Amino acid sequence: xxxxxxxxxxxxxxxxxxxxxxxxxxxxxxxxxxxxxxxxxxxxxxxxxxxxxxxxxxxxxxxxxxxxxxxxxxxxxxxxxxxxxxxxxxxxxxxxxxxxxxxxxxxxxxxxxxxxxxxxxxxxxxxxxxxxxxxxxxxxxxxxxxxxxxxxxxxxxxxxxxxxxxxxxxxxxxxxxxxxxxxxxxxxxxxxxxxxxxxxxxxxxxxxxxxxxxxxxxxxxxxxxxxxxxxxxxxxxxxxxxxxxxxxxxxxxxxxxxxxxxxxxxxxxxxxxxxxxxxxxxxxxxxxxxxxxxxxxxxxxxxxxxxxxxxxxxxxxxxxxxxxxxxxxxxxxxxxxxxxxxxxxxxxxxxxxxxxxxxxxxxxxxxxxxxxxxxxxxxxxxxxxxxx
Amino acid sequence: xxxxxxxxxxxxxxxxxxxxxxxxxxxxxxxxxxxxxxxxxxxxxxxxxxxxxxxxxxxxxxxxxxxxxxxxxxxxxxxxxxxxxxxxxxxxxxxxxxxxxxxxxxxxxxxxxxxxxxxxxxxxxxxxxxxxxxxxxxxxxxxxxxxxxxxxxxxxxxxxxxxxxxxxxxxxxxxxxxxxxxxxxxxxxxxxxxxxxxxxxxxxxxxxxxxxxxxxxxxxxxxxxxxxxxxxxxxxxxxxxxxxxxxxxxxxxxxxxxxxxxxxxxxxxxxxxxxxxxxxxxxxxxxxxxxxxxxxxxxxxxxxxxxxxxxxxxxxxxxxxxxxxxxxxxxxxxxx
Numbered sequence: 001x002x003x004x005x006x007x008x009x010x011x012x013x014x015x016x017x018x019x020x021x022x023x024x025x026x027x028x029x030x031x032x033x034x035x036x037x038x039x040x041x042x043x044x045x046x047x048x049x050x051x052x053x054x055x056x057x058x059x060x061x062x063x064x065x066x067x068x069x070x071x072x073x074x075x076x077x078x079x080x081x082x083x084x085x086x087x088x089x090x091x092x093x094x095x096x097x098x099x100x101x102x103x104x105x106x107x108x109x110x111x112x113x114x115x116x117x118x119x120x121x122x123x124x125x126x127x128x129x130x131x132x133x134x135x136x137x138x139x140x141x142x143x144x145x146x147x148x149x150x151x152x153x154x155x156x157x158x159x160x161x162x163x164x165x166x167x168x169x170x171x172x173x174x175x176x177x178x179x180x181x182x183x184x185x186x187x188x189x190x191x192x193x194x195x196x197x198x199x200x201x202x203x204x205x206x207x208x209x210x211x212x213x214x215x216x217x218x219x220x221x222x223x224x225x226x227x228x229x230x231x232x233x234x235x236x237x238x239x240x241x242x243x244x245x246x247x248x249x250x251x252x253x254x255x256x257x258x259x260x261x262x263x264x265x266x267x268x269x270x271x272x273x274x275x276x277x278x279x280x281x282x283x284x285x286x287x288x289x290x291x292x293x294x295x296x297x298x299x300x301x302x303x304x305x306x307x308x309x310x311x312x313x314x315x316x317x318x319x320x321x322x323x324x325x326x327x328x329x330x331x332x333x334x335x336x337x338x339x340x341x342x343x344x345x346x347x348x349x350x351x352x353x354x355x356x357x358x359x360x361x362x363x364x365x366x367x368x369x370x371x372x373x374x375x376x377x378x379x380x381x382x383x384x385x386x387x388x
Numbered sequence: 389x390x391x392x393x394x395x396x397x398x399x400x401x402x403x404x405x406x407x408x409x410x411x412x413x414x415x416x417x418x419x420x421x422x423x424x425x426x427x428x429x430x431x432x433x434x435x436x437x438x439x440x441x442x443x444x445x446x447x448x449x450x451x452x453x454x455x456x457x458x459x460x461x462x463x464x465x466x467x468x469x470x471x472x473x474x475x476x477x478x479x480x481x482x483x484x485x486x487x488x489x490x491x492x493x494x495x496x497x498x499x500x501x502x503x504x505x506x507x508x509x510x511x512x513x514x515x516x517x518x519x520x521x522x523x524x525x526x527x528x529x530x531x532x533x534x535x536x537x538x539x540x541x542x543x544x545x546x547x548x549x550x551x552x553x554x555x556x557x558x559x560x561x562x563x564x565x566x567x568x569x570x571x572x573x574x575x576x577x578x579x580x581x582x583x584x585x586x587x588x589x590x591x592x593x594x595x596x597x598x599x600x601x602x603x604x605x606x607x608x609x610x611x612x613x614x615x616x617x618x619x620x621x622x623x624x625x626x627x628x629x630x631x632x633x634x635x636x637x638x639x640x641x642x643x644x645x646x647x648x649x650x651x652x653x654x655x656x657x658x659x660x661x662x663x664x665x666x667x668x669x670x671x672x673x674x675x676x677x678x679x680x681x682x683x684x685x686x687x688x689x690x691x692x693x694x695x696x697x698x699x700x701x702x703x704x705x706x707x708x709x710x711x712x713x714x715x716x717x718x719x720x721x722x723x724x
Contacts, residue, residue, distance in 0.1 A: 072523070139705055142712045146454055150663040151708050154701035157656075161698035287656065291456075291530055298527045342542060349534025353513050356528045360520030 032212055041203045044325070050204060052316040053211040054273045059296045059312035060215075060222050060305065061265030066294065067303035067366070068231060069258035070238025071140070072149040074290050075156025078136065079129045079263045081163055081285040083270020086125035088185035088280035090116045097175045105192040118191045118275060125271035126264040133263025137256045156290055163282035184281030191275055207276055214272060218265055222305055225261065234258055235303075292319070299355055301362030310363050323347055398710040401703070402679070405686050421566025426685045432573035434681020435580035436642065439635035440658035441665070441673035442587060443506075443628030449668035450604045450624045452522070456529040457509055459655015460536035461629055465502040465636020466646045467543055469494055470551045480552055487554065491637075495579070498633035506629025507622050515618065533652070540648030548647040551640045572642045579638055583631060584674055590627070591670065600624055604668070660704050666714025675715055679703075 039046045058080065065073045088094055093113035101109055103117035116124070136155045140148045162169065166179030179185070191199040191210070199206050225231050233254045236244035245251050274280045292315070300311020323344045355363075406423060413422045440462050447455045473479075478490045513528035557572035591597035602610040603620045611617050639654070640646055658673075661680050665672025683703055687696040707715065 066523075139709045143708060144712070146448070146452070146667065147663060147708060147712060147714075149454065150660060151705055153656075154660070154704050157701050158698045161695060165694050294523075295527050295530060298521075298523050302521060302523060343538060345534045346538025349531040349538065352531030352534070353528045356520075356524050356531070357513070357516045360517050360524040362521075362524075 029216070033209075036205045036208045041205050042201075043204075045321070046204045046208060048317060048320045050207050050211055050276060051273075051320060052313050053208070053215050054269050054276065055293070055296065055316045056215050056309050056312040057211070057218050057269035057272070058266055058293045059300070059308045060218050061262045061269065062293050063262075063297045063303065063305070063308045064222065064225070064234075064265065065258050065262035067297060067308065068226065068234040068238065069255060070234075071137075071255060071258060072146060073152045073259075073262070074149045074287070074294065075136065075152035075154070075159075076262075076266055076293050077285050077287065077289040078132060078152075078156045078159045079266030080270040080273065080289060081159050082129050082132050083125040083267035083272075084274035084280045084284070085163070085179065085185075086121055086128055086267070087118075087188050087271050087274040088179070090114050090121050090124060091118065091189045091275070092185050092187070094180065094185045095176055104189070105198060107198070108189050108192075115189055118189075118193065118271075122268055122271050125267040127267075129263040129267025129270070130260045133259035133261075134256050136263075137259035141252055141255060153287065153290070156285075156287060160282070160285045160287070163285050166282070179282060180280075182282055184279045186279035186281070188275055188278055188280065201278070211272055211276075214268060218268070219305070219309075222265075226305065230254070230257060295352060299352065299362060301365040304362065304364050304366035307362050307364035307366065314363070318351060319348060394710065398707065398715075401706045401710060405683065405699075409686060409690055419566060423686075424565060424567045426689055427682050428567050428569070429573065430682030430685035431678055432576045432681070433642075433685065434661075434678040435576045436635050436638055436677075437654070437658050437661050437680055438674040438677030439580055439583065439631045439638070440654055441661035441677045442584065442670060443632045444655075444659055444662040445665070445667055445670060445673040446591075446600075446624050446628045448662065450600060450621055451514065451518075451525075453514060453525050453529065454659065455628075456526070456655065457513075457532040457536060458506075458628065458632060459653075459658060460533045460540070460651040461502050461506050461509075462632040462636050462639070462654055462658075463540055463646075463648065463651025464505060464536055465498045465633035466640045466650065467540060467636075468501050468633070469498050469637040469640045470544075470549070470646050472497060473552055473554060478552075478554055480554065482554065491554070491641075495634060495637050498637045499630040500633070502633030502636065503626040503629040506625040506632070510622060510625040515621075533655075537648055537652065540651070544646060544648060546648070548645040548650075551644050551646055553641075553644045555641050557642060557644060576638050576642055579634060583634055584670075587627060587631060588670055596620070596623055657700070660700065664704055664707055664714060666716050669714065669716055672714055672716045679715075 035049070036046055058076070061079070062073060062076045065071050065076075091114075093111050095114050096112040098114050099112055100114045100116075102115070102120060104115045108115045136152060140151050143151060163179050164181060167177045167181035167183075169178040170176060171178060191206075193199075193210070196206060199210075233244070233249045236247065236249050237251065237254050241251065244254075293312075296312040296315045297308045298311075299315060300309070301307025327347065406427065409426075410420055410423045413420055440459065443458050443461075444455060447453060447458065472494045476490050476493055478487065478494075482490065509532050513532050514525045517525045517528060555571050555575055557570065557575075559571050561569050561571055561574060563569070591600060599610070599615045599620045600623065602613065602615055603617055607617050610620070635654075639650070657680060658677065661676035662673045663676070664679065665674070665676030667673075680700055680703075683700050684696050687693075687699045691699065
């Protein structure tokens with residue numbers, strides 16, 4: 001067993017040359033662009049793909065904090081919440097007493113409430129989340145290791161509690177509650193971008209291309225950041241804080257920037273998801289969401305951008321498609337009267353365990369990390385085989 | 389000024405809620421009975437969190453893993469207890485003479501089951517990842533948490549199931565200084581104290597406990613000293629699981645309902661308690677559990693239960709700001 005697991009681990013060793021990997025990336029991007037044309041515009045598969053790509057953005061953002069800078073964040077759902085609420089606040093009839101319209105189409109123009117163009121809202125979401133990220137980061141600066149995890153978790157839960165009970169919180173006077181509680185803010189405005197027809201739920205292709213564009217932008221930002229001075233500072237802090245500080249890396253600034261960048265990216269994904277799902281519901285912002293995104297990036301390969309993309313796509317398809325749709329039809333085909341949907345998250349948990357045990361460094365590990373690990377893994381394998 | 393804040397700020401934070409409501413009670417009622425009642429119930433409820441938190445902190449101390457499956461082991465303990473009451477022949481009519489030995493038997497079985505379950509999880513999900521990146525076992529822990537929750541869901545169903553109120557939990561036993569003591573409180577306190585004392589003694593006095601402490605300090609050096617690291621880690625999981633099983637039984641009798649999701653919530657609270665006290669520190673975990681119990685009861689009663697989680701976590705953040713290593717924790721060994 002151990003020997004097979006080991007060979008499985010090494011079997012994926014895949015180190016293409018830069019030219020090959022560039023060609024591969026271009027081919028993948030081209031496929032991603034034409035992919036929705038192969039599907040029915042309102043098919044379930046396309047729907048799952050849109051959600052999967054939104055999770056890719058989430059994963060890339062969390063990867064900046066956890067993968068690059070090594071700060072374990074268990075409260076990433078906070079940014080999903082703030083991003084989504086930016087849409088709820090500024091793109092719906094929720095604040096009916098206000099009457100603000102900025103760059104919106106004629107069909108929203110007569111509705112009460114605050115209505116901003118989605119592009120503006122995305123920027124607002126990113127800025128708000130960047131600020132929130134900094135706020136969450138501040139108390140963790142003196143903390144070490146897993147204490148950071150619990151403080152971020154605490155912030156995530158505090159924000160969830162405010163989302164659930166926000167209908168009784170009036171910060172800016174009566175008629176302006178913070179949230180709509182469990183009822184959720186729904187519907188939100190249809191997206192209306194320049195040069196494009198208004199988005200509808202009847203044609204998912206524009207949604208797909210929009211989120212794909214966001215993925216490309218975020219990918220570009222994240223790759224450039226990784227290779228920048230700041231990216232190297234993050235890795236230095238992750239590997240050894242003391243050594244990094246004595247080499248002149250400013251710890252406070254570096255760590256806070258990781259939270260800020262990670263938060264802003266999460267806010268973009270949160271705003272998109274809220275607009276796409278057409279609701280901002282407090283029950284979406286549970287701790288399990290943070291865990292889900294964390295599982296994506298660790299399963300994919302912590303710190304590795306392509307690993308995170310793969311992990312997010314794989315896990316979100318397992319969760320949204322494989323378990324509810326595909327596996328559910330298996331017992332029926334075998335002639336068994338058995339409802340597999342009761343086993344949904346058990347199967348999900350089982351898959352998490354299996355994949356992690358077989359590939360502890362993730363599906364596509366970061367090259368630097370893989371170098372560190374190979375020696376250690378090799379010797380330990382030998383130990384286990386002697387004992388087994 | 390700065391020194392003053394860092395020295396006494398923590399105490400001020402901790403005392404803010406009780407002192408505020410104590411003064412309010414004195415003004416309104418002229419005595420502190422109301423606050424005393426809150427604190428007492430908080431302590432008795434907090435002792436359940438303390439039992440779970442000890443399991444968290446033991447595991448963290450030895451392999452630096454946030455064991456997300458721990459809360460669900462506790463949940464399974466509750467389910468085992470609830471399932472066994474009928475089997476053992478305990479019912480609402482059982483008198484004290486039958487109740488005590490019956491419950492002791494259930495307690496032993498619960499502890500054994502959860503201990504074994506925890507050891508099995510360690511063997512399957514954490515041991516193969518011992519040399520893997522630090523966060524890999526975190527994901528397998530989440531995976532096992534999901535699996536156990538699913539087991540609980542299939543076992544009892546999606547909604548909370550009621551458990552026979554064997555000890556008549558809500559019945560008052562006596563009143564002292566205006567504080568009413570119920571049977572549930574006595575049960576929680578009289579099961580928790582001996583267990584925590586036994587666990588502490590085991591770790592500080594016995595040979596195996598010494599091995600555990602040595603492994604926690606430095607696994608490689610411990611191995612060189614002839615300590616079987618794998619066995620010691622299994623033992624830690626056994627101990628943590630046993631305490632979670634005991635907490636499961638108390639919870640079933642105390643709340644008289646069990647739910648497949650209870651472990652997740654309890655796990656979150658217990659993890660918070662362990663960190664608040666200083667993770668890896670046994671007494672810290674107990675202290676954290678008791679403090680959280682008190683905060684919860686004061687907040688449930690005075691501010692509103694819907695805000696309680698936010699207040700508990702706000703407390704945690706404040707404590708972390710003033711004492712980054714937890715209430716009575718030492719600086720932890722930094723993982724490489």
